[in-house]
Amino acid sequence: MLVHICCSVDSHFFLQKLREDFPDEKLVGFFYDPNIHPYSEYRLRLLDVQRSCDRLGIDLIEGPYDFERWMQAVKGYEKEPEKGARCEICFDRRFEVSAKKAQEIGEKRMTTTLLVSPKKSQEQLKRTGERFAKDYGVEFVHVDYRSGGGTQLQQRISKEERLYRQDYCGCMFGLTIQREQQGTIADELFSPLDGNVLPGSIEERLQIYEERLELEASGRDYRIVRQKFLNYRLKFGWVKRKKETLASYILPYSVMKRRYTNGKVEMEMNGLHWFNREEIRLMTLERYNLLSGESYTSVKALVFNPPPFETDMRVREKAGLGLWDLSPMIVLETVPEGKLEILIESEAYRDVREKLVLL
Numbered sequence: 001m002l003v004h005i006c007c008s009v010d011s012h013f014f015l016q017k018l019r020e021d022f023p024d025e026k027l028v029g030f031f032y033d034p035n036i037h038p039y040s041e042y043r044l045r046l047l048d049v050q051r052s053c054d055r056l057g058i059d060l061i062e063g064p065y066d067f068e069r070w071m072q073a074v075k076g077y078e079k080e081p082e083k084g085a086r087c088e089i090c091f092d093r094r095f096e097v098s099a100k101k102a103q104e105i106g107e108k109r110m111t112t113t114l115l116v117s118p119k120k121s122q123e124q125l126k127r128t129g130e131r132f133a134k135d136y137g138v139e140f141v142h143v144d145y146r147s148g149g150g151t152q153l154q155q156r157i158s159k160e161e162r163l164y165r166q167d168y169c170g171c172m173f174g175l176t177i178q179r180e181q182q183g184t185i186a187d188e189l190f191s192p193l194d195g196n197v198l199p200g201s202i203e204e205r206l207q208i209y210e211e212r213l214e215l216e217a218s219g220r221d222y223r224i225v226r227q228k229f230l231n232y233r234l235k236f237g238w239v240k241r242k243k244e245t246l247a248s249y250i251l252p253y254s255v256m257k258r259r260y261t262n263g264k265v266e267m268e269m270n271g272l273h274w275f276n277r278e279e280i281r282l283m284t285l286e287r288y289n290l291l292s293g294e295s296y297t298s299v300k301a302l303v304f305n306p307p308p309f310e311t312d313m314r315v316r317e318k319a320g321l322g323l324w325d326l327s328p329m330i331v332l333e334t335v336p337e338g339k340l341e342i343l344i345e346s347e348a349y350r351d352v353r354e355k356l357v358l359l
Helices: 008-021 039-056 067-073 085-105 122-135 150-160 172-182 202-217 285-292 299-304 309-318
Strands: 002-005 028-031 059-062 109-112 222-241 244-246 248-250 260-263 265-269 272-275 281-284 329-332 340-358
Touching (some): 002 008, 008 039, 028 039, 028 085, 039 059, 039 202, 067 085, 085 122, 202 222, 202 340, 222 248, 248 299, 281 285, 285 299, 285 309, 285 329, 299 329
Parallel strands (some): 002 109, 028 059, 281 329
Antiparallel strands (some): 222 244, 222 340, 248 329, 260 340, 272 281
16 A cells, blocks of 8 residues: 655554554555645655654655645645645645556555644545546545544654654645744745754754764664744845945844834944944954954855854854844944944744754
8 A cells, every 4th residue: 555645743653553454555655745845844854754664664755846846736826724725736736646656556555644634634635535546546545543532642652753743734835824823934934045054943953853863873862852942033134335235244133123224333342333223233354253263255255154053143242242132233344434224124033942962
């Protein structure tokens, strides 16, 4: 039986139940989920599904990540709610490819771990699965493992197995709607030009779960714990003088009450230039290099190849800004005289991140 897999939290429990109910069937996992965005989240879920299948002794096939084709398929349905028309189109695509794969490898039956997800409509899944299975000459197996305490058992198993527990379905449209309802930003969709790994980001979690595999392979014990913290994302910003944009580097946790201001430097002290608005601090690239221990030759080089996030936090501290200081700090080649315009669009917000702890 080919089993379409969406994530490890659903698949681990689902595959265990299938083995109990279909002991004579060889189960083959098929990870085909081009709806998952961003790609780092896709890689993280695949990584955890592969770990789960390895623990269960089940072969796993990865389907193509044809995200562009999926986007074309759901065009015009971006604002649809969960379990709406966009989801049905998404099921159509994934089930058709899964049914085709089942036919291709000679499997007579197929099913999907989506059936165990509490956020999905079982009737919608059953209707779509049967339609495409019939088209490709295979049987769609509909099972209900949610009822009778199944959902609670699934959650308990996922904790015992230390599975990656994502907090959104997968697609960027569902994520955006979910974050709007929660009154938070969809920071999962932030992708820095410099490729830096930001605190609380998917990329940070991916590093944690990759390290987790190495620890398990070496027999070392660990825990993945959750930590509340003040997170930060810079959306964009600039500094202008006489309408000319200056090369600038905005350090983390630079927050302005209003996104735009103008003014001038009113004093210089200990290598920091104090702006007369919004508690802004300016420093030269030379000063930044001294505090960071780096040797950048230009602000542009710093922007596109910055040091780790922690280095910038040390620079803020060495410059005299405390741990809880949200004053904007900006690096320029030189700090010019006269009027400057400054725009910073950023967010500082309460968040939760995962941490890997060795025991």
